[in-house]
Amino acid sequence: MSKRHNAKYKIDRRLGENIWGRPKSPVNRREYGPGQHGQRRKGKMSDFGTQLRAKQKLKGYYGSISEKQFRKIYEEARRLKGDSSANLIGLLEQRLDAVVYRSKFVPTVFAARQFVSHGHVKVNGRRVNIPSYKVKPGDVVEVKEASKQLVLVLEAVASGERDVPDYIEVDHSKLTAKYVRVPTLQDVPYPVQMEPNLVVEFYSR
Template identity: 75%
Template structure:
């Protein structure tokens, strides 16, 4: 098992939820946590524990973003006018790797990060290999010509488990996607309940 798969499945087991809605998630069969003590009755979490869990789940959903980077995204959201939790989700969904994943160019957010890293993606005609690159409304993201026939790309576009959200206009014949707008939290198709308000509370108390 690859490190990426291991990290993905470990997060599902730790949270006891199918974070990405994948049919092969281990929690589809075993809802308890990993390890020899995974089936023990879980104690009630404190307020801090609930907030920490919400942060870990949201951070993990976007490919286990490093804490320093995730905190930086939160700090930027906190500086913007408006609801901090909404701004946080908007910034996360504006990431290039998130858009590549949402457009169904690849099957997982982990694969999206690797896909961008390996130079398979262009933004407005220019190669961008930084997964955290911030896209703006109107930006056109495309798979470079010689990467369009890669097996993982062809398989991902046929995935029935998720749809392309309304804020991304994807053309799978041309392998292009336009980021039409920064979404509201309610528009993001999370397979499980996300609570960005608890993430804001977690960082606010520090």
């Protein structure tokens, strides 16, 4: 399974933040952006720039979801009852690739998307290969039997880099995870501050 170190670290450097909290991120060494103009002083950002940056950060965190798909998630969040920004986070965390990543079955969100696409995951006993599949509370996500000994999986489970949040119950001995509830923004263990309210403002201009 290929690794996209360059792509994901480019997102880190462009945003100037270690958005996944990974120890190998180049932002840990230099906080300026990539390219020959990366070290130039930046002026005060406009409201539009701040909102755009918040959107790029949230979109990038979930594996650089396409603009079309991300806007579709926003539209669904807006239609649901309650606060649109809270709904947006809830919908993103219900994605199957996000649940696989949170369960520590794989090391990165990029690997999670590929892992699901390649058919390594089951939901309630049925194989699902759509990363954007919406997992509901009570659903059980598991790694397919034939995939349980993959090095990628074994290394991710053994890693102490991050913890499993409490809205997912995981049994790493069986490589199963039960999605307990849809989380709030405060529940989600983002290594950096996410501002979904600014994303909502961006789209509702």
